[in-house]
Amino acid sequence: MSKRSKEIGTSSFAHGLRSAGPIWGKGAEVLGYTYRRYWETGVAGGNTADCTRLAQKSHVNPMFAVSSAPLGGFAVHYGSESLLGFHLVETFRELYYYGEKKTLAAQSDRLVEAAKTQFTNWCHSFEILVRNRRVCVQLFSGEAIALCHQLQLKTGDARFYTKPWKLQPLRLDGHAGQTESRWPLVDRFDVIDTSNLGDHVGLINMIVATAPLLRTQANSVLCTESLLAASDDPASSLSAVLGTDIVTFSLFIGLAPTGLWAGTTLEAVSNEAGLQSVSRPIQKQSQYRLRIHWKDPYPLSSSSCSTSRDNEKTLEQVKVVAGGLAGWLFSIYKKMFAKEDLSTLFSALKGMQDKHYSTDMQRYTRAAIVALIRVLKTTVITDWDLVMTTFQDMVVSDGTLLVGSNSLQELNMHFALFGVWTLPVLAQGPRRIQKTFNLQLRPQSNVEGILGGPDPPSIVHILLSVPRKSLDVFTTGTGGVSSTPGIHISVKQQLGDQQYENCFHTFHCYFGRASHGGDDGGPDAFEEDDKG
DSSP: OHHHHHHHTTOOOGGGGGGGGGGHHHHHHHHHHHHHHHHHHSSGGGOHHHHHHHHHHTOOOGGGGOOOSGGGOOOOOTTOOTTTTSOOHHHHHIIIIISOOOOHHHHHHHHHHHHHHHHHHHHHHHHHHHHTTOOOOOOOOSOHHHHHHHHHHTSSSOOSBSSTBOOOBOOOTTOTTOOSOSSOOOOOBSEEEOTTTHHHHOHHHHHHHHGGGBOOSTTOEEEEEEEEOOSSSGGGHHHHHHTSOHHHHHHHHTOEEHHHHHSOOSOOOHHHHHHHHHSOOBTTBOEEEEEEEEEOSOTTOOOOOSOBSSSSOBOOOEEOOHHHHHHHHHHHHHHHTGGGBHHHHHHHHHHTTTOBOGGGSOOOOHHHHHHHHHHHHHHEESOHHHHHHHHHHHHHHOOOBTTTGGGHHHHHHHHHHTTSOOOGGGGGOHHHHHHHHTOOOOOOOSSSSGGGSSSOOSSOOOOOOOOGGGGGGGTTTTTTOOOOOOOOEEEEEEETTEEEEEEEOOOOOBSEEEEEOOTTSSEEEEEEOTTO
């Protein structure tokens, strides 16, 4: 806390002004004060009551007792603002239009008092709902995208891990046949609020993961939010993040921003324009808060459809020409992996010297485009075989992406794993493909292992053990500290003068060891190192 307080100094950070609503200009000075005092004292706004109470007992704010950092280290986000999220418009109106001019400390104490009153009322309302058994809280600590995809499966069988770099399978309580949970698992929702996770995992990834979990009711809504600016023009930020125009994306995905089809929105944007003019960019990255409510534009339609998102109402589907849809998917594919295009990479890197945008970050793997197609197959009526073969031909013939051809095997692997499509030639099995393309596979033998058998599977799971000393490359010269490393796996084969390389960017890493002794020669036990 002390280190962060010294870094802040006398600076004022503007993101707390969102609590002041349309009169944010009046609150700039006092909210800057409350932010600094929070990091000086560890309590909301450094209010007198809490500081006195904690000092008497030599205690600190108990909220700091829980940490997500390894070994319990300090992990409070640098942008934490204790008053952010409370509705303080009325309090500011009272302070600046009807009350006497007060000191900054007195104004801060009044704001904290108002926030505590709101929080107390929220808690009382929640207590009543719990007492009437109208609320069921199901908790999950892990990676959000993995959770959403696991919920889509409607099964207790773990297909994902709880989080990166961990070995714990993602198993959900409450499925049919499980008795340890008092409540059935909820896998369809009236409201899904994603906060600004899309800034970190990619908006398309977030929508594809959550849209199938939304009930098809008139009041159902998916709320997404972003804080990182995607372009100089806020009006084009959403289309820049999606990589396509909003109307087409909404039509295909089955959800549309309410402002698009209603012609109005309740989200004020004038505040953000003002905040941009007074806020200090962090590492050349400016903020622009964009909150969007996505809803089904036709929730009450009674037209018959062939696919259902849940048992309440069938989905609206749109008919699309196969060639046009394949071309649109290919354009999204190119946008997702634009950083692999050398013709635009250097200009993008040059632009990043002056200003950073959220679109500068690489968030997608080949699994992302496959997951998108899987959702579209429930919302779009078309000749899907023609769409997929045309899309595959476009990807194969494209020569602009640096590792596009090297990622074809990974792309087709995900098509099969997601149950989206199987390239006809790959449906033959490895031994027949070997003869068709004159490839060299491991010869059939009596040696233990699935690759030496007469009919090896089309997809295999590879476990690669890496000695710890080989990981020094990530920390050497960094003082022992490094960011999350970017890793991919390459599988190479030399055939005469030609070398084939296939890259895989979707895999799971963990610290620990595997012991071998299974019937098929594979690992039969895994042991995770909790210290990383």
